[in-house]
Amino acid sequence: MDKHGLIGKARLCKAGVCLTDDKPMMQIRNLSVRYGSQYAIYNVSADISACSVTAWIGPSGCGKSTFLSCFNRLIDLYPKCKASGSIRWDKDELLDPGINVRNLRTRVGMVFQRPNPFPVSIKKNITLPLKEHGRSQESDETVEKTLREVGLWNEVKDRLNASALSLSGGQQQRLCIARTLALEPDLILFDEPCSALDPLSTQVIEDLIDSLRHRCSVMIVTHNLAQARRVADDIGVFWTVEGGFGQLIEFGKAQQIMEAPRNRQTAAYINGLVG
Amino acid sequence: MKTIRSRQSLLFDAATLVAPLIILCASLALLFPVFVHGITPLSWDFLFSEPLKSGRAGGIGSILFSNALILLVCMLVSMPISLGAAIYLSEFSPKQNYFGRIIRLSLDVLSGTPSIVFGLFGNVLFCRVMGLGFSIASGGLTLACMVLPLMIRSGEEGLRMVSHDFRRGAAALGFSAKSTVFSILIPCAAPSLIAGFVVSLGRALAETAALIFTSGYVDRMPESIFDSGRSLSVHIFDLSMNVPGGDTNAYASTLTLVLLIFIINTVATLIVRHWQIGRNLHG
Numbered sequence: 001m002d003k004h005g006l007i008g009k010a011r012l013c014k015a016g017v018c019l020t021d022d023k024p025m026m027q028i029r030n031l032s033v034r035y036g037s038q039y040a041i042y043n044v045s046a047d048i049s050a051c052s053v054t055a056w057i058g059p060s061g062c063g064k065s066t067f068l069s070c071f072n073r074l075i076d077l078y079p080k081c082k083a084s085g086s087i088r089w090d091k092d093e094l095l096d097p098g099i100n101v102r103n104l105r106t107r108v109g110m111v112f113q114r115p116n117p118f119p120v121s122i123k124k125n126i127t128l129p130l131k132e133h134g135r136s137q138e139s140d141e142t143v144e145k146t147l148r149e150v151g152l153w154n155e156v157k158d159r160l161n162a163s164a165l166s167l168s169g170g171q172q173q174r175l176c177i178a179r180t181l182a183l184e185p186d187l188i189l190f191d192e193p194c195s196a197l198d199p200l201s202t203q204v205i206e207d208l209i210d211s212l213r214h215r216c217s218v219m220i221v222t223h224n225l226a227q228a229r230r231v232a233d234d235i236g237v238f239w240t241v242e243g244g245f246g247q248l249i250e251f252g253k254a255q256q257i258m259e260a261p262r263n264r265q266t267a268a269y270i271n272g273l274v275g
Numbered sequence: 276m277k278t279i280r281s282r283q284s285l286l287f288d289a290a291t292l293v294a295p296l297i298i299l300c301a302s303l304a305l306l307f308p309v310f311v312h313g314i315t316p317l318s319w320d321f322l323f324s325e326p327l328k329s330g331r332a333g334g335i336g337s338i339l340f341s342n343a344l345i346l347l348v349c350m351l352v353s354m355p356i357s358l359g360a361a362i363y364l365s366e367f368s369p370k371q372n373y374f375g376r377i378i379r380l381s382l383d384v385l386s387g388t389p390s391i392v393f394g395l396f397g398n399v400l401f402c403r404v405m406g407l408g409f410s411i412a413s414g415g416l417t418l419a420c421m422v423l424p425l426m427i428r429s430g431e432e433g434l435r436m437v438s439h440d441f442r443r444g445a446a447a448l449g450f451s452a453k454s455t456v457f458s459i460l461i462p463c464a465a466p467s468l469i470a471g472f473v474v475s476l477g478r479a480l481a482e483t484a485a486l487i488f489t490s491g492y493v494d495r496m497p498e499s500i501f502d503s504g505r506s507l508s509v510h511i512f513d514l515s516m517n518v519p520g521g522d523t524n525a526y527a528s529t530l531t532l533v534l535l536i537f538i539i540n541t542v543a544t545l546i547v548r549h550w551q552i553g554r555n556l557h558g
Contacts, residue, residue, distance in 0.1 A: 072447055074443065074446060074447060077442075077443065077446055079369065101449075102449040102451065103449070104449075105446070105447060105448065105449035106448075106449045109447070109448075110447040112440065112443065112444065112447075114440060116438070116440035116441060116443070116444040117444075118441060118444065118445075118459055119441075119462075119463055120462065128458055128459075129448040129449070129450070132448065132449065132450050132451070132454050132458070133449060176444070179448065180447075180448070183448065183449070
């Protein structure tokens with residue numbers, strides 16, 4: 001049984017659809033990404049279950065962030081970056097060049113390493129994305145709802161029109177999560193969301209991630225093994241292999257990876273011997 | 276050894292003191308007579324009344340009005356073009372892009388072109404080929420060509436300085452390229468865009484050579500932008516070179532021009548400074 005006592009049982013996702021742990025929500029097959037001729041990650045395959053928190057860990061430069069950018073096609077922003085293989089999600093193939101990327105990015109939210117709220121008011125940070133996707137009419141309640149969800153409402157309710165840049169780093173990061181939640185994504189990608197934050201803010205963000213699993217799936221890239229242990233249901237370990245590209249060397253339940261890793265390098269990494 | 280070093284250092288100190296003094300003296304020598312001779316005839320009446328006797332008497336009302344119209348035409352034409360070009364260069368043309376490189380190269384050539392060349396070019400294209408004649412429209416369009424490189428470069432610079440994090444954030448929220456530019460990047464870069472416009476306005480206001488051949492000499496109150504209109508700088512040039520006895524009003528007009536440019540530059544500096552303070556505050 002996992003820490004939520006839910007192995008094999010039905011989980012209720014936000015849309016009210018029952019998904020079971022046995023049936024993967026997303027299938028990643030032979031995913032490779034290269035910049036020009038240099039592979040960043042090579043031949044990654046994994047099954048992601050619904051409403052779970054998946055942590056991707058590994059040393060710096062092993063392609064974790066690149067890997068994460070495939071799920072919302074942010075890799076499209078980099079001219080020489082090419083992905084091959086397959087990421088199947090329901091009936092959609094995420095790497096299909098013809099997929100509607102704008103829609104995909106409303107389904108897959110992303111929170112970055114450095115908090116990057118737009119330099120406009122706190123409120124506008126949430127209403128701008130809503131407006132962009134033609135959902136202006138629901139703004140005010142969504143602003144309150146999402147700010148409550150990230151625990152920011154009481155701190156900012158009297159100054160919603162103040163600049164988002166006047167918030168502290170941790171608050172900014174929560175605002176970034178709030179604006180992502182406003183679009184009601186099914187999957188949220190966190191790219192080392194706490195590495196620029198102090199321990200207290202980190203704790204708040206981790207609790208938030210923990211609470212998110214009831215409404216969507218979460219993928220988090222982290223350097224912090226303790227963090228992966230605290231928040232993740234599943235863990236994937238990336239490693240830089242010969243040739244300079246990253247590979248997924250082990251993937252499984254968090255407890256198994258942390259306590260009984262099968263791969264020799266995973267064991268060494270988790271015990272702090274390498275990495 | 277010690278004395279040589281101290282002598283060198285003394286020399287250095289003297290040089291660093293003398294250089295700014297020279298600059299101070301030069302600007303004083305320039306501005307002092309303008310101020311002394313120009314302040315007496317300068318009055319509200321002078322600013323708003325029409326010139327009489329080829330400018331020897333009367334004021335500069337029609338000249339200021341013509342000049343304002345020339346600047347208006349210049350800004351109305353140059354602002355949208357420069358904004359579009361700046362957006363293209365900073366957002367849609369990577370540094371190595373061939374077309375972008377050609378545009379940047381032509382901007383460099385344009386910004387190094389003497390204004391008299393712009394004047395002759397404007398005379399041929401706007402006055403003759405387009406049939407606008409000596410008119411405020413021709414003058415404004417010529418000035419627009421002249422300030423474009425400055426505006427585009429400062430606009431591009433301003434847009435490029437907007438952190439890449441905002442672009443990634445906007446993309447991750449599914450913003451289209453158009454909304455990213457208009458909802459995020461332009462508001463972020465607004466202070467530097469405005470500063471670029473204001474500096475260009477000052478440059479256009481100070482321009483003489485490009486206007487002599489395009490907007491003409493007529494010192495009457497213009498009835499439309501297709502009338503000829505004399506700019507302040509052309510008026511000063513005419514009074515001091517071609518009109519005997521026009522010196523007093525030439526000084527007053529010069530003082531007006533200097534004050535206007537001073538005001539414009541101060542506004543630009545304030546905008547940029549305000550922006551920088553804002554940036555530092557927010558880290």
